[in-house]
Amino acid sequence: xxRDAADSTFIDTLAAQFPDDMFGPADQSYLExxxxxxxxxxxxxxxxxxxxxVAALVKACSDAGVGIVPYGGGTGLVGGxxxxxxxxxxxxxxxxxxxxxxxxxxxxxxxxxAEAGAILATIQSAASDVDRLFPLSxxxxxxxxxxxxxxxxxxxxxxxRYGNTRDLCLGLEVVMPDGSIWKGLKRLRxxxxxxxxxxxxxxxxxxxxxxxxxSLKLFPxxxxxxTAVFVIRDAEAALELLSLAKAxxxxxxxxxELMHRTGLDFLSQTLxxxxxxxxxxxxxxxILMDVGLPKGLDPQEAxxxxxxxxxxxxxxxxxxxxxxxxQRTDFWSVREHIPEANRRIGAVSSHDVSVPLGxxxxxxxxxRQAIAQVGEFRxxxxxxxxxGNLHFNVFPPxxxxxxxxLDETKQIxxxxxxxxxxxxxxxxxxxxxxxxxxxxxxxxxxxxxxAAMRAIKDALDPKGIMNPGAVxx
Amino acid sequence: xxRDAADSTFIDTLAAQFPDDMFGPADQSYLExxxxxxxxxxxxxxxxxxxxxVAALVKACSDAGVGIVPYGGGTGLVGGxxxxxxxxxxxxxxxxxxxxxxxxxxxxxxxxxAEAGAILATIQSAASDVDRLFPLSxxxxxxxxxxxxxxxxxxxxxxxRYGNTRDLCLGLEVVMPDGSIWKGLKRLRxxxxxxxxxxxxxxxxxxxxxxxxxSLKLFPxxxxxxTAVFVIRDAEAALELLSLAKAxxxxxxxxxELMHRTGLDFLSQTLxxxxxxxxxxxxxxxILMDVGLPKGLDPQEAxxxxxxxxxxxxxxxxxxxxxxxxQRTDFWSVREHIPEANRRIGAVSSHDVSVPLGxxxxxxxxxRQAIAQVGEFRxxxxxxxxxGNLHFNVFPPxxxxxxxxLDETKQIxxxxxxxxxxxxxxxxxxxxxxxxxxxxxxxxxxxxxxAAMRAIKDALDPKGIMNPGAVxx
Numbered sequence: 001x002x003r004d005a006a007d008s009t010f011i012d013t014l015a016a017q018f019p020d021d022m023f024g025p026a027d028q029s030y031l032e033x034x035x036x037x038x039x040x041x042x043x044x045x046x047x048x049x050x051x052x053x054v055a056a057l058v059k060a061c062s063d064a065g066v067g068i069v070p071y072g073g074g075t076g077l078v079g080g081x082x083x084x085x086x087x088x089x090x091x092x093x094x095x096x097x098x099x100x101x102x103x104x105x106x107x108x109x110x111x112x113x114a115e116a117g118a119i120l121a122t123i124q125s126a127a128s129d130v131d132r133l134f135p136l137s138x139x140x141x142x143x144x145x146x147x148x149x150x151x152x153x154x155x156x157x158x159x160x161r162y163g164n165t166r167d168l169c170l171g172l173e174v175v176m177p178d179g180s181i182w183k184g185l186k187r188l189r190x191x192x193x194x195x196x197x198x199x200x201x202x203x204x205x206x207x208x209x210x211x212x213x214x215s216l217k218l219f220p221x222x223x224x225x226x227t228a229v230f231v232i233r234d235a236e237a238a239l240e241l242l243s244l245a246k247a248x249x250x251x252x253x254x255x256x257e258l259m260h261r262t263g264l265d266f267l268s269q270t271l272x273x274x275x276x277x278x279x280x281x282x283x284x285x286x287i288l289m290d291v292g293l294p295k296g297l298d299p300q301e302a303x304x305x306x307x308x309x310x311x312x313x314x315x316x317x318x319x320x321x322x323x324x325x326x327q328r329t330d331f332w333s334v335r336e337h338i339p340e341a342n343r344r345i346g347a348v349s350s351h352d353v354s355v356p357l358g359x360x361x362x363x364x365x366x367x368r369q370a371i372a373q374v375g376e377f378r379x380x381x382x383x384x385x386x387x388g389n390l391h392f393n394v395f396p397p398x399x400x401x402x403x404x405x406l407d408e409t410k411q412i413x414x415x416x417x418x419x420x421x422x423x424x425x426x427x428x429x430x431x432x433x434x435x436x437x438x439x440x441x442x443x444x445x446x447x448x449x450x451a452a453m454r455a456i457k458d459a460l461d462p463k464g465i466m467n468p469g470a471v472x473x
Numbered sequence: 474x475x476r477d478a479a480d481s482t483f484i485d486t487l488a489a490q491f492p493d494d495m496f497g498p499a500d501q502s503y504l505e506x507x508x509x510x511x512x513x514x515x516x517x518x519x520x521x522x523x524x525x526x527v528a529a530l531v532k533a534c535s536d537a538g539v540g541i542v543p544y545g546g547g548t549g550l551v552g553g554x555x556x557x558x559x560x561x562x563x564x565x566x567x568x569x570x571x572x573x574x575x576x577x578x579x580x581x582x583x584x585x586x587a588e589a590g591a592i593l594a595t596i597q598s599a600a601s602d603v604d605r606l607f608p609l610s611x612x613x614x615x616x617x618x619x620x621x622x623x624x625x626x627x628x629x630x631x632x633x634r635y636g637n638t639r640d641l642c643l644g645l646e647v648v649m650p651d652g653s654i655w656k657g658l659k660r661l662r663x664x665x666x667x668x669x670x671x672x673x674x675x676x677x678x679x680x681x682x683x684x685x686x687x688s689l690k691l692f693p694x695x696x697x698x699x700t701a702v703f704v705i706r707d708a709e710a711a712l713e714l715l716s717l718a719k720a721x722x723x724x725x726x727x728x729x730e731l732m733h734r735t736g737l738d739f740l741s742q743t744l745x746x747x748x749x750x751x752x753x754x755x756x757x758x759x760i761l762m763d764v765g766l767p768k769g770l771d772p773q774e775a776x777x778x779x780x781x782x783x784x785x786x787x788x789x790x791x792x793x794x795x796x797x798x799x800q801r802t803d804f805w806s807v808r809e810h811i812p813e814a815n816r817r818i819g820a821v822s823s824h825d826v827s828v829p830l831g832x833x834x835x836x837x838x839x840x841r842q843a844i845a846q847v848g849e850f851r852x853x854x855x856x857x858x859x860x861g862n863l864h865f866n867v868f869p870p871x872x873x874x875x876x877x878x879l880d881e882t883k884q885i886x887x888x889x890x891x892x893x894x895x896x897x898x899x900x901x902x903x904x905x906x907x908x909x910x911x912x913x914x915x916x917x918x919x920x921x922x923x924a925a926m927r928a929i930k931d932a933l934d935p936k937g938i939m940n941p942g943a944v945x946x
Binding site for chain 1: 579582583584625626637640653656657659660661663664666669677681692693695696719723766770775830831857860897899903904905906910918921922923924925926928933
């Protein structure tokens, strides 16, 4: 644990070494997070412009025993970016918002190098400008920064085809907890020269160092893309449709998202302007699917063929295939506004679980049954079902507020995570641990892995200054 | 460093706790490696049958301060599996050869769980039996074991499409250096619950623990596959052909291997029965390409289209497309026998470098020029050019022996690695560090990364018993 606070005395001693506008009081935007569950301590924010400045700041904090909370776009959902009162002395918030350069693009190599503060949408555009695809895509792409996305190994809607953020990174530049700089911005597909420090930093949520830049993989853009919404028989049919689609289209399926009637009902209640694929009719279970095909194959035809086969097998009963880019955007708008609708309704408990693909239907059935025994709740179960990842959110009955069910929250959280664990799954598929799920990690984590994590943390950050209080207690 | 030897006194004290046939003297097969550069110390081998036995062995070695060399198929090329005299006290060789079970196959999930001693070809067959593909493929697949392939993050010919061994692994079971068992055999595509211990163990070459089982990714088999050999203009044209092929076929290219006339010449001299694609004519530069296409596309047609475009652009002047499985096997047999032909000729220096894709032609030109200044050598430059990975091997002039050039070996090795480093590349793309490249790691490794590696090694293996002398000194 850091021994000292980033108070005005500390900031004053540092200020002389850095440009005038480096430090400022952290305004409210640095102290809150999307779900409103954590409130940060008042304190100072540093906004460096270069890797060398980040290194000098970290060195100064290390020397003084002052904690650091690395700050990206602030979109994390588990409080990894927020240090609340009581955990430790007030840390310095180190925001990467001024390090936003796309340092280089190598279209022939399918590589792009971006600084940690670059916003995901900017990176997507830079790739698009050279006729390439950077496939990471998620609802917060207009504000999430690549440093944070890497630190949390973000997921999103294209993991099925292109992998997690981890899989999209070739190299990193990182300021280590002692202020040294690891210059690992390789553009290599193969590099077997020692331990995999890159993947250790990715997903460490800022507790082992600060990512300042990354070398990212680009991809050829599929020659043609298509989007459809399938109405499926039940949750089990999602897996059957996935198998069928994989058999027909191989790895061309880039997104495979489950949606439930409850999500559409919530949209109608809270965001009535969002256009829904079947109008006022809200089918119980739906799959939103994207395909990207090589030259010579027609997406419309491929999706029609898939529907015909799925209908024959009793998997799907209806489908709409997007006929225009506008319709495609509409379909995706539904999926992407479900989290906002959920927020407006107000969940008793939200979950980001994953289970082995084959266990998905059992998971949904067992959890529904267990929750029904706790009380009468509404469930919105949706998400990246192609990856075995469900956002399983529990809501109060119609007309009641989440505040009436605070006692049940803990009970529900526990039973959902217990069932996921029992089926070989996990309590955090893509959101990470942060501060919200530390107790879950301690409860469900493998003891040998936890011991190794502790040993690694103590070895790389012996003073405990990096994001103190996150991930590990 | 371990403080004690695995001598007969130590083995005798252990023997009572384990089955009768657990220990034996290590015969010559455990003490030599394919390139004949390292000779192991005489000593004992342990052959456990279960993870619990591995854990008990490691615990006993940890308690006694005895080193352990984990042993898979013995096919590694950098001496990672061989402890020579003089490095440390004689370690216990711990062979995984009896832990060969395929524990489970989940076709619907595209997952297979194998024990560390399972041979790669066996895993490929088990996948094939359920109409799936396990894409890891390399020359030694008939004897390499998955534990060793994971520990060295092996590459091979399908990395371009499917990634390194690292990318094919979902979870691990590992015996840690204190004898505890990390039960991490998840079947999840997404699991953001703490540090990435999986990727830290993968590629650690047995210095951080012993992999006892792995959960592996399977893939749908492409609906149709095709193979061709293109005669290309020069080394630069390899990149142009790759760009063209990616533009036409997206991610359907699964292998893209460079071959040079020298390789065919060596085959004619040493293995004359291998059938070559253009008979006695040996073109200077060739690309061997595999494509795997979804339903609806014809590989023959796709490869023909590609050749027509490549010829028009002055990239390729000739091509043969395999007309049968037999011809496909013949093409690949050429590629896969080049290493054996090299061995029979006897290299002055062998390299496994990678450079950023765009730098490949510069690398080849600069190294050729630099070597010409050292003397008159033959160069066989071949390999996984689609990944930026070249096996760049230097041979004595015709009629002379490698033994006459021992003085030049060091000089050539140094200049090849210096040029790779200068271009942003690496001295080990897929073979690892082992014992052969420790000095290179110390020389070329990033200091901050080396310091982190050292700290991690000391934290996880404080007694230094795991593969002592490998990777780090």
